[in-house]
Amino acid sequence: MEVADTGIGIAEDDIEGALTPFTQVGGGVAEREEGTGLGLPLAKSLVELHGGTLELHSSMCAGTVVVINFPASCSVT
8 A cells, every 4th residue: 555645755864763753854844743753653563563564755845655565464355
């Protein structure tokens, strides 16, 4: 599954921080936004609890793509 946006993006050096609980990235932009810095870390933890992976791909001024992969054993037919 992929989720994409065309927002401001995340700098490559900040991606690890964006996946760390209670960390907000983006300098001044993050300071203007409300939040706890838990959204992406919680999503990653939930995906991993089900044996999946979460990848974050982003470029400044180009947006972000979150790729979630689950093992076949998690699919319902």
